[in-house]
Amino acid sequence: MLSFLGRRVLWSVAVLLLASLLTFFVGYKVPADPARMIAGPNASVDTVAGIRRQLGLDQPFAVQYGRYLGQALRGNLGRSYKTEQQVLPTILERFPYTAALALSGLAFEVLIGASVGLLAAATRLRAVDALASTFVLLTLAVPSFWLGIILLYVFGYLYPVFPLGGAEGGPISLFLPALTLGLSGAGYYARVGRASLLEVLGEDFIRTARAKGVSPGRVMLRHALKNALRPLITMTALDLGVLLGGALITEQVFGWPGIGTLAWQAVQNIDLPMIMGTVLFSALCIVVANVLVDLVYRWVDPRITA
Amino acid sequence: MTKILTAALTLTLALSAPALAAGKTVTVAYPSDFQSLDPAIGYDTQNWPVIHSLFVTLLTYDAGTKLRPWGATDLGTVSPDGKTYTFKIRKGITFANGESTDAAAFKYAFERVLNPKTKSPQGGKSGWFGGLVGADAFVDGKAKAVSGIKVIDPYTIQFVLKSPDRTFLNVLATPFASAVPKKAVEQYGADFSHHIVSNGPFLFKSWVPGQKLTLIRNPKYFDPATAAKIETLEFQLGLSEQVSLLRAQTGQVDVLGNGIPSAQFAAVNSDPKYKPYITSSVQVGTYYVFMNTQKAPFDNKLVRQAVNLAIDKKRMVQLVNGRGKVTGQILAPGLPGYDPSIPAGTQDVARAKALLKQAGYTDKGDLTFITSSDEPFPKLAQAAQQQLAAIGIKVNIKALPNAEYINTITTPGAVAIGLSNWSQDYPDPSDFLDVLFESGYYQPGGFNLSGYKNPDVDAQLAKLRGQPMDKAVAGYQKVQKQILADFAWAPLFNPVQYDFANPRVGGVAVHPVWNYVYQDWSVN
Numbered sequence: 001m002l003s004f005l006g007r008r009v010l011w012s013v014a015v016l017l018l019a020s021l022l023t024f025f026v027g028y029k030v031p032a033d034p035a036r037m038i039a040g041p042n043a044s045v046d047t048v049a050g051i052r053r054q055l056g057l058d059q060p061f062a063v064q065y066g067r068y069l070g071q072a073l074r075g076n077l078g079r080s081y082k083t084e085q086q087v088l089p090t091i092l093e094r095f096p097y098t099a100a101l102a103l104s105g106l107a108f109e110v111l112i113g114a115s116v117g118l119l120a121a122a123t124r125l126r127a128v129d130a131l132a133s134t135f136v137l138l139t140l141a142v143p144s145f146w147l148g149i150i151l152l153y154v155f156g157y158l159y160p161v162f163p164l165g166g167a168e169g170g171p172i173s174l175f176l177p178a179l180t181l182g183l184s185g186a187g188y189y190a191r192v193g194r195a196s197l198l199e200v201l202g203e204d205f206i207r208t209a210r211a212k213g214v215s216p217g218r219v220m221l222r223h224a225l226k227n228a229l230r231p232l233i234t235m236t237a238l239d240l241g242v243l244l245g246g247a248l249i250t251e252q253v254f255g256w257p258g259i260g261t262l263a264w265q266a267v268q269n270i271d272l273p274m275i276m277g278t279v280l281f282s283a284l285c286i287v288v289a290n291v292l293v294d295l296v297y298r299w300v301d302p303r304i305t306a
Numbered sequence: 307m308t309k310i311l312t313a314a315l316t317l318t319l320a321l322s323a324p325a326l327a328a329g330k331t332v333t334v335a336y337p338s339d340f341q342s343l344d345p346a347i348g349y350d351t352q353n354w355p356v357i358h359s360l361f362v363t364l365l366t367y368d369a370g371t372k373l374r375p376w377g378a379t380d381l382g383t384v385s386p387d388g389k390t391y392t393f394k395i396r397k398g399i400t401f402a403n404g405e406s407t408d409a410a411a412f413k414y415a416f417e418r419v420l421n422p423k424t425k426s427p428q429g430g431k432s433g434w435f436g437g438l439v440g441a442d443a444f445v446d447g448k449a450k451a452v453s454g455i456k457v458i459d460p461y462t463i464q465f466v467l468k469s470p471d472r473t474f475l476n477v478l479a480t481p482f483a484s485a486v487p488k489k490a491v492e493q494y495g496a497d498f499s500h501h502i503v504s505n506g507p508f509l510f511k512s513w514v515p516g517q518k519l520t521l522i523r524n525p526k527y528f529d530p531a532t533a534a535k536i537e538t539l540e541f542q543l544g545l546s547e548q549v550s551l552l553r554a555q556t557g558q559v560d561v562l563g564n565g566i567p568s569a570q571f572a573a574v575n576s577d578p579k580y581k582p583y584i585t586s587s588v589q590v591g592t593y594y595v596f597m598n599t600q601k602a603p604f605d606n607k608l609v610r611q612a613v614n615l616a617i618d619k620k621r622m623v624q625l626v627n628g629r630g631k632v633t634g635q636i637l638a639p640g641l642p643g644y645d646p647s648i649p650a651g652t653q654d655v656a657r658a659k660a661l662l663k664q665a666g667y668t669d670k671g672d673l674t675f676i677t678s679s680d681e682p683f684p685k686l687a688q689a690a691q692q693q694l695a696a697i698g699i700k701v702n703i704k705a706l707p708n709a710e711y712i713n714t715i716t717t718p719g720a721v722a723i724g725l726s727n728w729s730q731d732y733p734d735p736s737d738f739l740d741v742l743f744e745s746g747y748y749q750p751g752g753f754n755l756s757g758y759k760n761p762d763v764d765a766q767l768a769k770l771r772g773q774p775m776d777k778a779v780a781g782y783q784k785v786q787k788q789i790l791a792d793f794a795w796a797p798l799f800n801p802v803q804y805d806f807a808n809p810r811v812g813g814v815a816v817h818p819v820w821n822y823v824y825q826d827w828s829v830n
Contacts, residue, residue, distance in 0.1 A: 032710040036751070038425065040349045044432035045751030050422045051429075082341055084496045085515060094516070149548060157552045164558060165549040166542065167517065255545035257517045265338065265516070 008294055012287040019283040020072070020276065024065050027272040033057075034081050034270050055081065068276065077280070078273035080266070087277035091259060095244075095281075097167060098258035101181065101251065102243035104174055106236060108182020113139075113189025114232055120190070121197035121228075122220055132190060139187035148180040148253035165255040177254040181247055185239065192235060197228040234293055241289025245282025330537035330829050332811050334822075335550035336563040339516045339543045344499040345484035346419045349427040351729075351821050352563065354481055356541075359521065359534070359824040360504035361484030362407060364393050364463075365475060367819050371640060371733035373475055376532070377407060377485065381475075388470030388772060391478075395461045399528045401487040401505045409463040411485040413455045418491070419482050420445055420452060426482065434477045439466045470772035476732035479819075507534040507825035516544045521824075535813070535828040554806055555580075561814060561822075562806040568681055571627045575804065582809040587816040588631050589803050590638045591729030592738075593622070595690055595796040596715075600757040601722045603673075608665035609699075610793035613723075615658035616697040617796050619650060621689055626682045630799035636738055636786055638800045640818045642775055643735035643782035648790070658697040667698070675701040676724035678711040686798070687725050716751050726755060727801070733819060734775070735782040740767050743789050756794035763788060 035052035036043075052058050056067065071078060077087035120132035155176060156164040162176050163169030200206065201224055209219050246260030255261070259278055266274035342348040345361050358366075366376040375381055382393040399407035419426045420435050422445060428434045431445050440453030454466040467474060477483060490503035502510035508521040519541040523534040542550070542559060547567035551574070553559040566574050566584070574580055597604035597613060604610050623630040632650040637643050675694075677687035687703045694701055701723065706714055715721050730737050741747055745764050747754035766785050770778045803821075807814040813826040 030710075032707060033713050036712055039427040043349075043427040044430070045749060046432035047427060047430045048751055049430075051425045051427075054422055054425050079496060083339065083515065084342065084347070084499060090515065152549060152552065157556065160556065164553045164556065165545050253546060253549075255549055257514075257544055261516060261544055 004298055005291075005295065008291045012291055015287055016280065016283055020069065020280055021065065023276055023279045024068060024272075025061070027270075027275060028061050028064065030270060032270050034272055037270050038081055072280075077277045080271050080274045082266075082269040082271045082274070087273050090262065090274070091277050091281050094257060094259045094262050097256060098246050098251070098260065099244060100174055101177055101247060101256055101258055102240060104178035105181030105185075105247065105250070106240055106243060108178055109185040109189055109239070110232070110236055112182055113186030114193045114229075116186070117190035117193025117195075118197050118225065118228065121194045121201065122224075132194065136187040136190045139183050139185075139190075142184075143249075144180055144184040145249050145253050147183060148177070148250060151176050151180055152254070165253075167255075167257055173256075177247075177250050177256050180253070181243070181250045184250070189232060189235065192231055193228065196231050197224060200224045200228045203227075234297075237289055237293045237296070238286075241286040242282075244285040244289075246278065331540055332536050332538070332560045332827055332829065333540045333542055333558070334561045334563050335542045335545055335553060335559040337543075337545060337547050337550065340513075340519060340541070342499040343502050343510070343513075343519075345481040345486060346415070346424050346426045346429075347499065348481065355820045355822040355824060356519075356521070357481040357484065358506070358820050359508045359539070360502060360506045360510065361481065361486070362399055362505050363479055363481070363483045363485075364395070364412065365479040367479060367733075367817070369815075369817070371642075371818050373479060376479075376529075377412075388472075389467045390464060391467075391474065392458070392462065392464045395463065396528065397461060399505050400526065401490070401503050402509050402524070403487055403490050403503045405487040405489055405503075406460075407485045407505050408460045409457040410460070411488065412463050412483075413452075413457055414488045414491075415484060415486045416455055417444065417452055418486065428480075428482045434480070434482060437467050437469070437471055437474065439468055472771060472774060472778070473732065473734045473736055476734050476737075480732060507532060508539060511538075518542060532825055534825045539824055539827075551806070554583075554808070557808065560808040560811045563822075565804050566806050568627065571629070571804070574806070575627075580806070583806050584804055585807070585814070585816070586629075586802050586804045588639050589729060589801045589816075590640045590733065590818050591727055591801055592633060592636060592638050593630070593686070593725070593727040593798040593801065594636075595723065595725055595798065596755040597794060597796075598719070598722050598755070598757045599759070599792070599794050601719065603665075603667055604722055606665045606667070607793060608661045609667055612658040612661040612665070612667075612697060613694065613699070614651065614793050614796045615654045615661065616693050616699070617690060617798065618653040618693055619798050621693075622686055622798050625685050625689055626799075626801070629802045629804055631802055632799050633797050635790060635797055636742065636795065637735055637782070638730070638738070641730065641733055641735055641738065642779050643739075643786060645783050645786065648787075653693070655696055662698055669698055669700050671700045673699065673701040673722055675703050676711065676715055676721045677703060677705050678708050678725075679705040680708050683725055690725065715755050716753060718748050718750065718752075718757060721755070724755070728753070730819070735778075735786075736767065736771055739782060739785060739789070740771065743767075743794070758789065758792070758794045760788070760792070 035048045035057060038051055039048045056064060079086055116132050116135050120129045152164060155162045163173045167173050206219060206224055209223050246258055246263055248260035248264055251258045251260035252264050259281060263278035266278060336352055341353055343357060345357050348357050362377040364378040365373050368374050373381060377395055377399060378393040379396055382391050384391055395409055416435055418424050419429055420441055422430055431442050435441055438452055438454035440449060443449035444452045456464040458464055487503045491498050494501040500513055504510055507524055507527050509524045511520040511522045513519045521539040523537050527533045547564060550559055550562055551567055551570055554562050575584060597610050599605060619632040623632055634651040635645060635648045675687055675691060677683045684705050691701050691703055715724055715726060728742060741753050743754060743758045743763060744767055745759040748757045763785055770781045803816055805814060805816060810830050812828040812830045817823050
């Protein structure tokens, strides 16, 4: 088990290193000058060059990346080019907002999506199945930014039940962004839930249980659902990793002060330290979620070795 | 871990906070966070008005563009050679931490801006303070102080310039010239922007990055005439423009910092309900099509003139929902030297075609029209493309992200034709004509986008810079006409700003320099 964990951690470190190298390289190659972004359009050439020197942007790629990596290993992700805020504390300050949105959004995703999918498979009624398919199509087709704006307009402006964006309105502020996030991903859960349950229902052990006279309800709850939920649990764990890194579009639409908004603003300002910080943090969340899923798999099925 | 716990606590508190306090609180919404409230760093239309409400400069402007004393007792004395400026500083201006606003505080602030380590947008030798005697040696690290900034006594400061420059008085009114409290700046270092200790009409209360900035009235402010009239000024940050508008329409936001969003402009502007909310003002800026006078085919004056005649300026203004005033000149209304007698010019396709024929122009279809991808640039570029095609000039549009766009257009020789705009830093024609047409600004990063080189214009601009404004105005008008006659630009329009402010807030008149003067705002 320990060597399995060791291999997974080593793999994670390699992924993080690669992510940092790629992001830094893209930031380095972007044909825009962060010094000009800081100085503004009216600053003189010498001033821009002076800022470039102060930030070390006149150094070759290897020197810049090496310096960044050295500092990052000591827990220092630098300061934002734009606001001069320290990157790591800023990300950590935003994390609770993103975590709250990720967990509640995921709860909606799973509750709505899985319920629809499992219901469609369990009832085997054409009408229910057609409704579920429509739901899947709609949630997959409607972009989250549009859904978010519509929800805000209807429930924040026309019928002001919920606050109009932001986070200052109390816990209720979380409802609409979480619902948007949940509905946007619910289609996937519905599809996987439906397919998984249909597959399980066709298995031999279900037929055996029925042949042994077990009641249909018991077959469904004790045998089928338990097995059908497995892929959904894996999906949830991996999704959580992704969402903890910041739900960029939803956060942006609702003005939710999480890591997604931070990343969005950083990209707009070509704020390389902040871009690096948010990308690395997101990568870390995904990697940790993957390792946890692998460990749970290994625990459930010790035959898994690689 | 402590950071996470603190942040979690902040979230809990934020989530349980009551709704907006009413009364003497005014709320302003901006989609982006503030870059910096440090007067040495912050440098855009969102930062400047706030810094102007926090920090005192020696001079400032009246309701228009006339300079008046603020931290200084009067407009100062100028030596006969125009190089030495001496100011007496008002006593009793203190920072919130008790530090005094004296000559030493101003000297410290100026040297801090010049110091390359500060990374100020106006730092270094070619920044606004680079004209001071001794600035070069200080920037190069060869001197510990700027010899051209002299503390005569605790409340008298003297500036010595290398050459006469009228605009130095305007520079003294910019936020970069604000006194700063040395002890606080050195205590907080790079974090000073988030721990502002101010001496102006407002004091810094709190800043939750990306969410909210709160300023409160300075009870110890020295000048009752310019003191803040509201108790609390709150900025809601990070909300999209659409959401901010919805909040403003429901009374949760008083003022939209960026005005009405483009997509909703027509609907909101035509709704009688919001008539009392909307005010408009022509901004001191100009949108223009530039042509590189050193690159074919625009090295031919006739081709440039044809482009001027091809453009339908009224159509351009329509494309920005009417938020513009057509213009035929470089200087914007409100600037000394603006000449109302210059016509905006009208489209004349037939004459433009004739001029192209006279120039012997043959279209190769290889011209690239550079534009920013930020609104409203792309749609204006598309209109220009169609209008140029109508006279037989085919251009391909290349829309670039803003930072890349600035780098590209300010690379000499890289662009033949493109779209740009310019707005003032301070109300002086030199901030337009020098920066945009002096040959020295045709260098990497410079904004002489037309590659305009005219030794006579250069000489006149240099001479006018040393003259008092009342004597220089006629000269600037003459130079402007000379540049216009060379058709290096096709001026399009001066943007018109439409503000959306709840009528309960008084004094939200747009200032030509500061945009907003928050200390003038009141609650009706």
